[in-house]
Amino acid sequence: MVQNVVRFFTKIDYLLRETFLGLRRGGWMNWAAISTVAVLLFLFGASLQISWQLENVLGQLGSQLEISVYLDENVVGESMQPRLLLVDGVAAAKLIPKEDAWQNLMKDLGKNDLNQATQQLGGNPLVDEFKVRAVSSDRVPDVAKRISGLKGINEVWYTNEVVERIGQLRRALSNSSVAIVAIFTVIAIAVITTTIRLIVLARRREIEVMQLVGATAVWIYFPFVLQGVFFGVMGAGTAYLMLVLSMNLLSDAIVNQPELIKSLTLGLTNDLRVKLLLPVVLVSFGSVIGVLGSLLAVRRFSFNT
Amino acid sequence: MLKLPTKQNPTSLKSSTAQTSDENTTKGQKSVIVKLENVRKTYANGSVGLRDVNIEIYKGDFKFITGHSGSGKSTLLKLLYGAEQATDGDVIVNGSNLNGLKGNNLAMLRRKIGIVFQDYKLVPRRTVSENIAFVLMAQGYTYKEIQRRVQPALKMVGLMHKADCFPEELSGGEQQRTSIARAIVNTPPLVLADEPTGNLDPDNAWQVIKILKKLNSFGVTVLLTTHDEQLVRAANHPVLHLQNGYIV
8 A cells, every 4th residue: 555655656657857957948939838828828817807807997987887867847757666666677666755855966166055055047947857776787778768758757867878788808818719719728738739849859869768668658648737737737827917017007107196087997807807717718728728738749749559 | 538558458458369269279289479371571671581481489499580681580570579460470478369469459468578689779878777677667667676676687687786877888798687577576577688699709799698598498489690700609599590581
């Protein structure tokens, strides 16, 4: 039992040593492979982050996006509430009676004497208002349309354009980033394959001897696959560092920007997704590319045994 | 978890190998370790390496295989360790038929054969002991076992004082002796040597032959190819002469 454990660790030790030996033989090509993977994963990570950022922005806008529903003059707010809630896609409907609205308006305008203002205008000119919250930002236009069809509704307001634009941006970004990521993935795999092939060629003497003394194909070529994984993981690490650096730089830049841009970015997303999910995704993707590239490289050789 | 080879199952030769057990049982005499039956080898470009060769080598034999360049000596040896496949006929080594043997099965067979080459085939960036230990590491032995076996191998070839030298620091004779040590370190029953003295001067050549004779005295079967007639005469062992692909 102990013997087996010792044997196992000897094998692991041997495999790791062979892997590092191969890496040392790689020379500058190692850096070529790692940097290609790093660029790919940086682009991939950046597009992921932007997409998450946009999602957050949409989410925030969405929650601030309410449909403001203005009732007809003689319609009482309470009677409309149940009918509004029945509309498909409405999450909530909050009534703001015209008295409250009037008070708030006065406050905003800085007028302290409510009664005087009311007298001047000949009564409260405002109508009852509902702040309706839709289920999701996508459905806002739809919901608004339905509500405006109801009897007793005078006007329906919502900021649709921003939502639509952001949605379009997100889709375009998604498509173009998929294309760019796909191209770079192919490039990264090609670079890794070439690097591993060169290392195999550089070590062909040793490999030939190993084949002649009875080493199995797995034993000979597994270290090369590990080298591929190494490239992938190092590339991922580099990419993550670059992403974190750029995020920090961006945050510093944004702090000094006008309010609009600030509110658009609403503080760069630095939640759990970025801290945990992003590195995990990057490392996994990097490893997969590494394995694929190195398997492609050694397949040709190992089948010739 | 990948299944890595261990020392414990070296004989996992699958059913694809023909177990010619009746040929291997001793009938009061030595058993056959190498058998070639009606073997023919034609290369892809049409040239014929071997024609209708029938050979039986018994355990403990020491045989020279002689012939001019192009007579088929190297081809014969390559067939025995699986570097080439016979076009026709059966090649049986240590009980396994080499027809179609490849991959892990071939690797397992090669663990039972020690091979010495004319160009030594040493790994340049490793020391003498590392080159010898290479064989054992490639088969998954532990470091302790490796140490245990490398020392006697070094002693046998007289290179204990050069254990930490690199191949480029050794003479031709010393490199060949290292190569022999590597071939024997896991005590194979069969040693094949393809022109082992080809690049050596007469003194070194004789030293190599002496080591191989010593091995043979321990029961190892030795097959040597050479075109050095003088050496063959001096060594005084049975000879198989190849001419144009035939045994004469």
